[in-house]
Amino acid sequence: MNTTSNRKRRISAVAILGLAASVAATGTGLAATPPPSSVHATAATAAAAPPRSFQGALPAPSGPYAAGEEVIHLTDASRLDPWVPSSGPRQLAVTMVYPAVPGTGTPAPYMTLGEAAGVLQRQKVPAGSGITPQSLSNVATRAFDGARPQHGKHPLVVLSPAYENPRMTLTSLATELASHGYVVALVGHTYEDNGETLANGETPACVICDAPPGLDFKAVTASRARDVSFVIDQLTHGNSAWRLAHLIDKHRIGMAGHSLGGAATAATMTADPRVLAGVNMDGSFQPDLKPGQINRPFLMLGVAASNHLAGGEWEPDWAALGGYKKWLTVTGADHFSFSDGDLLQEQAGFPTAPLSPERGVEITREYVTAFFDQTLKGIHRPLLNGPSPNNPEVLFQH
Template sequence: MDSSTWSRRRFGALAVMAAGALTVGVASPALAEPAVATPAGPAGASAGTSTAVTLPAPTGQYRVGATSLHLVDGGRTDPWAPQGGPRELMATVWYPATAAADAFPRVRYTTAKVGAEYDARLELPAGSVASVRPHARENAPAVSAPGGLPVLLYSPGRGNSRLTGTSVAEELASRGFVVVGVDHTYDSPTELPGGRFVPQSLPAPSPETLPGETRVRADDLRFVLDALVGDRRPPVLAGRLDPGRIGAFGHSIGGAAAAELARTDPRVRAGIDVDGSLWGEARNGLDRPFLLLTAGVDESLLSFRAGHRAWGRQLLVASAGHMSFVDPGVLASAYGLKDRWPAEKYQRAFGSIDGVRAAEVTRAYVTAFFDHHLRGGSSALLDAASSRFPEVTIDWRRD
């Protein structure tokens, strides 16, 4: 995919998601009877059927626990709230859990109100997305590790919820990382305590507004990190975090937020941009390891590559769409949206790669990057073409 085509798709997707939909198109018929689980991937639904979809199973050695956080930043006036007031955020923390996790209840994928937002975007029957089955167990006991567990911050794409990163977060947690997914209130559809639902309400994006949005997101991530390594960490993780091994990653503008956080916060040792343009000063490169995992290249990424001053890679994933890298790609395949949406609409959002395969690719490379840079693991998957992932090519490399 050439740079101009990829850039148009990225910006077009940002504009569409700001309007409250993954993409534009006509409504599809409702789903009906349950389907049989797909052995090679998540439990799924073919065209014309409906069932609770199970996300791809984590492959690491640990069970996965999860807990939610409601955090109020009393030192910052919310720049996006119509009436001002302190910035309120919701976060989910996924972490490696002990075998005792099996006795704990499975967490909800999302709330009914946020799920309804995604039912509408994906044109699914009411309750479909809220019924998706993750693997994490609620407040299960966390493992302990010498020196503590590395911490990763996750920022979702524009107009999207932290739930969209669940599959990769569970994989990372199963491999010994603590992952903190953050809803950026008034951009992410967010349900606050007491059932207070805050829909996405930011105006349509532009090259002039996106750098400011990126800075707000980076400030959100920094505040959550302060809370997590300070005195507001979940009790289940008390004494189990390593504040010296912190990374950040995000999808779309969330990737730009991860880069901005890495630029401005020395605690962040490495980061990943998953299929997003870069906004703000991080476009000029960073002084710490950074990975670009994308479907294409645009001017902002070329600028980053020219100015980057540390380990860096850009990996291109053939046939991927913008939403292939996150959970909606899995749901699109499971619910047979390729057979129900107009071809151009589906291609724009999900490309032609299978959603479960795209999740496998994303999880493998995100895990390999953070394992190498935060735990001293092998860089083999990041240094050369792999027969396991022939759809991935190295487009740029700096050692």
């Protein structure tokens, strides 16, 4: 097993564009410990780069449906906010992405201006980068506000982002899943990232970023598990908080998370039997799993680094999983290959991992969708049987 500090590095993640922007501004890495596989630009390289205008775009989803989008705001009156109790009951912003009729709706923004400003302010993004709140908000998502939904019932997949990262960093995965017939709930965990715009229009800053003294990551994952169970309650009970909740098949629910969100996926499945399948994308398990806690399908997808290879940090948790399970690593990937992070950093002109960001997004989308197709829809996907000549970067560890 790795030490606790090493485990924290695997669940700690800088916000979108933050690593590269901070390096460009200061010539050094962030004070917070980034994942060991993060790519660092040099100050000289950044200084030589000409002024540019940032225009980000996520890849189009590959499924037969369009991706509709709607942001909802939920308040859990049963508990005070765990990080700022004085703010009152726990408030959450959730982006719902759903199968929609192509050609309907209007392009959805990547995030609000307040959320974008929070990212840039916290990460001290230099003016010369060409990244502004407006340009970050205007990243092309391939999702559409007000799009007409497809008829029928669809499985629900809940997505939880990395520590310090807003929910939007999993947008490309959300739109892909929606295009293949899933309703997706992207959960923003308030006070845990650079900003989530709440119902009152305010975008509070991160309170637990930079791992303040005494922060227990097990408590963070447990809190996220409560967030997710509450969101599932709100989406599946009779008087739902979402106008399109009739699209959800409440008997087919899955969850995936990146980094700390992956740890939260395991914690949620341990506490909530409604979640029938889970995916941990390059995160530690907080706490470690015990045999019998999860006897449902689980996918572990991570970088091909020593702690996520067979015999590494994930080995005890793999042994504890009791259901259908797969353990995959991706050669050349870094921690942000499984989110929108590397792709947008590349488009902003900063260096990224050896694996091209486009391939990172493509592999993540393909394997996560195949996993949920097989476990929630009962559709056999040969992609999960073993190594594929079309995806030589993906290694099956067991």
